Amino acid sequence: MTIEPSPLPHAWELYRAGDVQGALRILRRAADALPPAELAPLVRELASASGFDDLAQAAAALVADPEGARQLYDFGYACVERGVSALAVPALCRAMVHQPGRRVLVELAVALEDQGRHAEAVELLQEHDGLTVDWPDRYLLVYNALFAGRLEQAREVFAGLSDPDESWAPTADRIRRILARAAAVPPVDRGDLRGWHYTLTGGLLTTLSSYGFQQGMTGRWAYLQDTFDSCRHGLERLRVALTATGRRPSSVALLPDRDSRILGLAAAQVLGVPTQPYRPGTPDVLVVAYDLDGTDPELRRRLRDRAPGEVLYEHATCWTNPPAVTADVSTLLVRSVVAPWAARMRVTQAHEPERLPADERPAAELADAICTAAGGPDAGDGGTPADPDEVLAAFATRARDTWLTGPRDQVRSPGPVPSSRFA
Incomplete structure (x- = not known):
């Protein structure tokens, strides 16, 4: 059995050569294969170089306590906030093992969603349904089901949601428009x-x-x-x-x-x-x-x-x-x-x-x-x-009857149709 060498040394080399983005690309690709605490020292340096003090502090805390549930959560949260959700996923997964809870669950679902890993987000939220409430937790289930190509599941869960308060009403309207378009012109x-x-x-x-x-x-x-x-x-x-x-x-x-x-x-x-x-x-x-x-x-x-x-x-x-x-x-x-x-x-x-x-x-x-x-x-x-x-x-x-309705929201995910990224 061939053991693949760790990519971390190469990432450190790129960082020391001044290629912050190159080092970060390697970390993103390697995140799921390495313990979060092994990534944290380099993440601390990269975050400091970019002026992301919150992420640098969270990484330092994780280095000091590699299996602390709070440290794992704080690191994952800071990664999501700074746009590197790929690094957040393994940390939040480990936090769920040590101290499962709604706050960690929702942040992990958001991190998976950010990575386009919608089917995984759906499975996660279903598995821990007992921890969830309608808004935003089960809304996240609906949204990720849609982007995973699971229209019937999305319709069923959305139909069972309670009425949202004012802060979530626009989000609910967005889901209604998506479902209306799917009904008018169902994807083949x-x-x-x-x-x-x-x-x-x-x-x-x-x-x-x-x-x-x-x-x-x-x-x-x-x-x-x-x-x-x-x-x-x-x-x-x-x-x-x-x-x-x-x-x-x-x-x-x-x-x-x-x-x-x-x-x-x-x-x-x-x-x-x-x-x-x-x-x-x-x-x-x-x-x-x-x-x-x-x-x-x-x-x-x-x-x-x-x-x-x-x-x-x-x-x-x-x-x-x-x-x-x-x-x-x-x-x-x-x-x-x-x-x-x-x-x-x-x-x-x-x-x-x-x-x-x-x-x-x-x-x-x-x-x-x-x-x-x-x-x-x-x-x-x-x-x-x-x-x-x-x-x-x-x-x-x-x-035509469902076109040009509602605001032009940004859609960050390409959805369920895969295409090669050549990354």
Whole structure:
């Protein structure tokens, strides 16, 4: 039997070399395989270097008492608060063994949820049902059941919950909208990316990746050097979705970042409507974003609450680190994207890498280039199921009565449809 060497020495080497993020990546991957107290000394150093005094103190306390229930809980809690839930899970699991209780249970469920380990969160909460109350504990069971793809279980548990108080009422409304979307357009199976994307986010996904579908990407992109053809195709698929849902925007609202302005100008031409600067609260406009992560954070916060008839369209939606608001329509789901006019790499005929400079033409000229592009779907590797306009239109038609309801909440999890992350 081969014993794998501990990754901790390498993590320490990266930390001492100044690569804090590299060391943290190793710790995240190794967390479940190592005792929390073995991770704690390096976590203390990483937290101190990042100015996270609460986490540094909790790690130091765990080093001093490796099996203390309170120390394990405090360490796990601080890890969740600082966005490193992968390190919290094993500590909170051990705290549950030493001193099981509702507070530890809920924090562990939250940590598992943060990691996208929804099925594990469901099993945990079911196992310790005697410790739970309706809000937020059994709400966490409902939420994680939904994101684990267990619709019937989510419906059954939610139906049995007591009425929430004012602080939890918006959360309950969010669950009702998710369940209503699932009833209107039920996902076909666990691999139905468009169906689950709509159920969980309320957004219409108009295309599936044409590469790697059968190799684990299931319709999502990992890294994409985008093209003018792809942008034009996305606008044509947007037109299909708008027509099927009976939406006719009065104008295109232009966001201030360059990428979104380019795409917004093109959208106005394709749809035959005028443009105007984006102003929060303007009804019946199409707000166009190339990539919401490239927009101003304060502007994204304003987009959470939609005006009547307003539609938010995003061409490239990040699925591994979703933006603070969920678009009503997305062309594609991608981990990392390079806009067609941005600097990029290509391989020459001599098989050498070559860096191409950014296309600095004015936004209006680049918008014209989108409009004159062929705009057809990429043939890809032939493994992605056929997805003609008729299929998208039928889906959007079924969704029209449950679409554009409620605020545009951020959805941090990709849901039950797996895709390779290449992490």
